[in-house]
Amino acid sequence: MEQRDVVSWTTVIVAYAQCGNLTQAKGMFDRMPRWNVVSWTAMVQAYAQVGDILESERVFHGMLERNSVSWDTMIQALVSHRHYQRAKFLFDRSPEHTIVSWTAMINACFQTGEIDRAKAMFDAVPEHNVVSWTVLLQGFAESKHLESAQVIFERMAEKNLISWAVMLNAFAQIPRLEDAREVFKSMPYWNLSTWNTMVCAEAQCGEVDNARELLETMPERNLVTWSSLI
Structure with a gap:
């Protein structure tokens, strides 16, 4: 029953955050009788969604426990708000690199013009999916490396x-x-x-x-x- 309560509370927090109602999301979080890694991660994402990346980081660094989703959420948020060095700092210290965090960092490399580094990171990914391939494709296309983009496109399974x-x-x-x-x-x-x-x-x-x-x-x-x- 306790676990179900945590899930229910967290679901409402996520719903408020997706509607941009951070005040209600934070109020719901504060009223929770107990938190877990999912509810903490929901608040990390909630702050990031409304553009308060500093508060998102504060919540993340205050977490006593993190899982791969927590790390991925924070890294993606930093990349999407163009805080590339801070994203790299977390990526380098993340205990596990998932396809989500790899893809976020590949995108970051393209955004900073580090095309060779982006390709090297892509090659280092243990297993790809359509999202990682598409990020590589888009990076080359937007960097005006059309021939490379075409090669990538043709290679995509x-x-x-x-x-x-x-x-x-x-x-x-x-x-x-x-x-x-x-x-x-x-x-x-x-x-x-x-x-x-x-x-x-x-x-x-x-x-x-x-x-x-x-x-x-x-x-x-x-x-x-x-x-x-x-």
């Missing part, structure tokens, strides 16, 4: 919509229209963002008729869609 969208955007922005068309046609499905990317690429290359044809095929449209043809 599994791709998700984000992977496809990254490669589509990379070709569309140059633009390499034929390559963008090939990626778009090969995608297992499209969302509004990928439709808009392709319409915009066609229009920017002067293929207005193709852009209009795509637009008429789209299941839904928004302001970005119509702006592409202006």
Whole structure:
């Protein structure tokens, strides 16, 4: 019963945090009869979600017990708020490196322009998933290393919509229209963002008729869609 109570309290804390209601989340945490590593980690994440990274760190460093999720949560929060050195400090001291923390640090390396280091870290990961591959792909694409991005994309055994969208955007922005068309046609499905990317690429290359044809095929449209043809 006690464990169920802790889970229930923590669930409510997470719900408040996801709604951005930190005051209620903190009040609920303070009223808990007992805390565990999950409830403490929920508060670390709650502060990070509202941008209070210093308080998030204070809670993290005050924890008597941490698990891999606690470390991952704090490292991800530091990277997302561009505190790369502090993220590296924690990563180097983390007792366990998970795919989550590895991926966060690979992203951090790309954000600081350390492309070779990002690739070296990727190669050091014991086991990859589609997220780590996509972070590597996006890092190369956003760093304008398109050929490397293309090699990574072709090597990926599994791709998700984000992977496809990254490669589509990379070709569309140059633009390499034929390559963008090939990626778009090969995608297992499209969302509004990928439709808009392709319409915009066609229009920017002067293929207005193709852009209009795509637009008429789209299941839904928004302001970005119509702006592409202006």
